[in-house]
Amino acid sequence: MQFDPTRLQKYVKKTDRTRPLFFTGRAHEMAIAQRSLDNLKDGDTEGNTVIFQGAPGAGKTALLNHIKANIRDKCDTATLRAPLIESPGVALFDVFEQLDPERAEQAKTEHRTTKQGGVDLKVVGGEIGVSSLSVPEDIKTVQQLMGLRQSDKTLVLFLDEAQNAVGDLSNGRSSVLQTLHEGGVGNVFLVAGGLSGTSAKLRTLGVSWLASENKRTLQPLHEDEIVASLEAFLNNKDFGIDSSGYDIAPLKRLVVDECMGWPQHLTNTLRSLGEELIGTDGQLGACDLNAIQQRSEALRAEYYLGRTEGIPSPLLRELINTVPENGGVDPFEIYKMIERAYADEPRLEKMLPSDDAYEELVRRGVVQEDASGNLTIPIPSMRSYIEQRVKVQEDQEGAPSGGAYHER
Ligand SMILES: Nc1ncnc2c1ncn2[C@@H]1O[C@H](COP(=O)(O)OP(=O)(O)OP(=O)(O)O)[C@@H](O)[C@H]1O
Numbered sequence: 001m002q003f004d005p006t007r008l009q010k011y012v013k014k015t016d017r018t019r020p021l022f023f024t025g026r027a028h029e030m031a032i033a034q035r036s037l038d039n040l041k042d043g044d045t046e047g048n049t050v051i052f053q054g055a056p057g058a059g060k061t062a063l064l065n066h067i068k069a070n071i072r073d074k075c076d077t078a079t080l081r082a083p084l085i086e087s088p089g090v091a092l093f094d095v096f097e098q099l100d101p102e103r104a105e106q107a108k109t110e111h112r113t114t115k116q117g118g119v120d121l122k123v124v125g126g127e128i129g130v131s132s133l134s135v136p137e138d139i140k141t142v143q144q145l146m147g148l149r150q151s152d153k154t155l156v157l158f159l160d161e162a163q164n165a166v167g168d169l170s171n172g173r174s175s176v177l178q179t180l181h182e183g184g185v186g187n188v189f190l191v192a193g194g195l196s197g198t199s200a201k202l203r204t205l206g207v208s209w210l211a212s213e214n215k216r217t218l219q220p221l222h223e224d225e226i227v228a229s230l231e232a233f234l235n236n237k238d239f240g241i242d243s244s245g246y247d248i249a250p251l252k253r254l255v256v257d258e259c260m261g262w263p264q265h266l267t268n269t270l271r272s273l274g275e276e277l278i279g280t281d282g283q284l285g286a287c288d289l290n291a292i293q294q295r296s297e298a299l300r301a302e303y304y305l306g307r308t309e310g311i312p313s314p315l316l317r318e319l320i321n322t323v324p325e326n327g328g329v330d331p332f333e334i335y336k337m338i339e340r341a342y343a344d345e346p347r348l349e350k351m352l353p354s355d356d357a358y359e360e361l362v363r364r365g366v367v368q369e370d371a372s373g374n375l376t377i378p379i380p381s382m383r384s385y386i387e388q389r390v391k392v393q394e395d396q397e398g399a400p401s402g403g404a405y406h407e408r
C-alpha cells in the first residue's frame with residue numbers, strides 16, 4: 001500500500017490511547033486472567049478477583065481493555081465504575097444497563113428508581129431496597145441483578161482506577177466488592193486495575209484472602225516486546241511505510257533505549273517516529289534518528305513534569321536521597337522521609353500538606369511498589385529528571401538549607 005500521511009497523522013494526534021494499536025507483551029498477566037477465568041468455569045472457585053497495579057502509564061487501562069477484547073466472545077463483560085461503588089444499587093444498575101439495556105430500561109419502569117439513580121428491585125415475597133447499610137439486602141440486590149441477567153456465561157467485571165473505590169458499609173467494606181469476590185453470586189470474575197497499593201485498599205473493602213498470584217504489579221516491558229511493537233508499527237499496512245533495504249538495528253536500539261520498557265514512553269517514541277515519517281513521505285531510510293530522539297525526550301520531559309507537578313522540590317530531593325538507584329525501600333521509610341523533609345522545611349506544609357504527601361507520591365507514580373512490596377522510583381529516566389529538577393531549583397535558591405540534605 002502507498003504511503004498515506006493522513007493515517008499516520010491520525011495516529012500521531014490520537015488522544016485516547018487506552019487501546020494501543022500496537023499492544024505488546026503482558027503474556028504473564030493474560031495468563032493470570034485466563035487461569036482465574038478457567039478456575040471459575042471449572043467450578044474450582046466461585047467468584048474471583050485479580051488485581052493489576054502500577055504507576056500511571058504502566059499500562060493498566062490498556063491491559064484491562066486488552067483482556068476484555070480477548071474474552072468478549074466467551075464471556076459477558078461490563079465496567080464496574082469505581083466512583084459508583086459507594087452506592088451499590090447505582091453501581092450494579094449501571095452494570096446491568098451495560099449488559100442488557102432493554103431489560104434495564106424495563107426494570108426502571110417496573111420498579112421504583114431511587115434518588116441516587118439505582119433501582120429498587122423486587123423479589124417474590126418482598127421488596128429489596130438499595131440500602132447502603134445492610135449487607136443482606138445489598139447481597140440480595142446483587143443476586144437479583146444476576147437473576148435478571150438471563151445469561152449463563154461468566155460475567156467479567158472490569159474495575160479500573162480501583163484506588164478510588166469507597167465502601168458503603170459501616171465497617172468500611174464494600175458490599176458489592178465483598179459479595180462479588182466471595183462468590184456470593186457465582187460465576188462473576190472481577191478484574192481490577194489501580195495504582196500501587198490498590199490491593200491493600202481493596203483488602204479493606206472486603207477483597208480479602210486474595211491469592212498472591214492474583215495480584216500483580218506491572219513491570220517494564222521486555223526489550224523484545226518493545227521491538228515487536230516497533231515492528232508492528234513499521235509493518236502496519238495502513239501506513240504504507242517504506243523500510244525496504246533499511247537496516248533497522250540502530251532504530252531498534254534507539255526505541256529500546258528511549259522506552260526503558262515503559263509503555264507510556266513506547267507510545268511517545270512511536271509518535272515521534274510517526275511525526276518524522278510524515279516529514280520523509282514514509283521513507284524510513286530518510287529519517288533522522290537524532291530528531292526522533294529529541295522529540296521523544298521532549299515528550300518524556302513533559303510527561304514527567306505532569307507527574308511531579310505540585311510535589312515540592314525539597315521533598316523530591318529527600319526522596320532521591322532515600323530510595324537507592326536500583327532498589328526499593330519499605331513504605332515505612334517513605335513515611336519517615338516525609339517526616340524528615342517537613343521537619344527540615346516547615347514551608348512545605350503550605351505547598352502540599354504532609355498528610356497528603358505519601359498518597360500524592362503514589363498517586364502520581366513517583367514511587368511504585370515492586371514485587372516484594374518495597375517502594376521504588378520506577379523508571380531510571382524519571383529519577384534523572386527529578387535529580388535535574390532538584391538541582392535547577394537548588395541553583396536558583398542557593399545551597400539547600402542545613403539539615404535538609406542527608407548524604408548517603
Ligand atoms: N502493552 C502495551 N503495549 C503497547 N502500548 C501500551 C501497552 N500498555 C500501555 N500502552 C500505552 O502506554 C500508555 C499508557 O497506558 P495506560 O493508559 O494503559 O496506563 P495506565 O497504567 O492506565 O495509566 P494511568 O494510571 O495514568 O491511568 C498508553 O499510551 C497506552 O496506549
Ligand SMILES: [Mg+2]
Pocket residue numbers: 060061062160
Ligand atoms: Mg489508566
